[in-house]
Amino acid sequence: MSEAELARIMDRMPYGLYIIGSKMSGDVNGMMADWVMQVSFLPRLVAVSLENDAHSLENIRCNRHFTVNFLSESEDGMALARHFAQPYFAAKVHGEKATGVHHKLAGVDYTLSPHGCPVLEGAFAWLECDMEDLVPLGDHTLAVGKVVDGGMRREEATLTSIFTGWNYSA
Numbered sequence: 707m708s709e710a711e712l713a714r715i716m717d718r719m720p721y722g723l724y725i726i727g728s729k730m731s732g733d734v735n736g737m738m739a740d741w742v743m744q745v746s747f748l749p750r751l752v753a754v755s756l757e758n759d760a761h762s763l764e765n766i767r768c769n770r771h772f773t774v775n776f777l778s779e780s781e782d783g784m785a786l787a788r789h790f791a792q793p794y795f796a797a798k799v800h801g802e803k804a805t806g807v808h809h810k811l812a813g814v815d816y817t818l819s820p821h822g823c824p825v826l827e828g829a830f831a832w833l834e835c836d837m838e839d840l841v842p843l844g845d846h847t848l849a850v851g852k853v854v855d856g857g858m859r860r861e862e863a864t865l866t867s868i869f870t871g872w873n874y875s876a
């Protein structure tokens with residue numbers, strides 16, 4: 707099987723699309739992630755797979771908490787998601803000489819969870835997780851978190867990769 711064919715098959719795996727909130731000291735970050743799922747009932751655990759060089763991973767390693775923001779399946783949900791597609795460090799997309807960081811939460815309305823991670827005003831539901839484990843897996847690291855808080859503000863359908871047509875499988 708060719709790598710191209712394999713990539714086409716992986717593209718057919720549907721995902722929800724979430725914004726993972728994290729912080730280090732006073733600096734908060736949000737990142738778009740679709741490799742997010744519940745992995746245990748008791749305790750209730752949620753896992754997020756993060757690129758090994760994601761700034762969010764460093765934040766979670768240091769602060770040991772993260773939020774999962776649920777966006778709605780709508781044009782508004784997609785518009786909000788777009789703010790978080792870029793990485794924190796400009797060098798990650800513009801080459802290693804590029805300096806500066808993307809403060810993705812600038813201009814976005816949010817509050818802070820009990821442990822200081824961003825909860826987006828535009829999210830219809832959110833969870834806060836205590837980091838239980840970090841599991842290195844190839845080019846990603848799985849952050850496993852115990853759900854300790856959360857809120858459901860409205861009944862809405864979750865934004866998915868089927869709705870957006872965006873994929874993260876190359």
Ligand SMILES: Cc1cc2nc3c(=O)[nH]c(=O)nc-3n(C[C@H](O)[C@H](O)[C@H](O)COP(=O)(O)O)c2cc1C
Nearest residue numbers: 737738739740741756757760761762792793794874
């Ligand atoms: C549709 C889509 C889904 C993504 N899903 C993930 C994901 O599950 N895990 C991940 O680490 N990065 C994912 N990314 C890339 C991140 O949003 C981000 O660019 C990168 O991980 C670094 O984020 P940070 O440095 O701000 O933490 C995805 C990007 C897009 C466009």
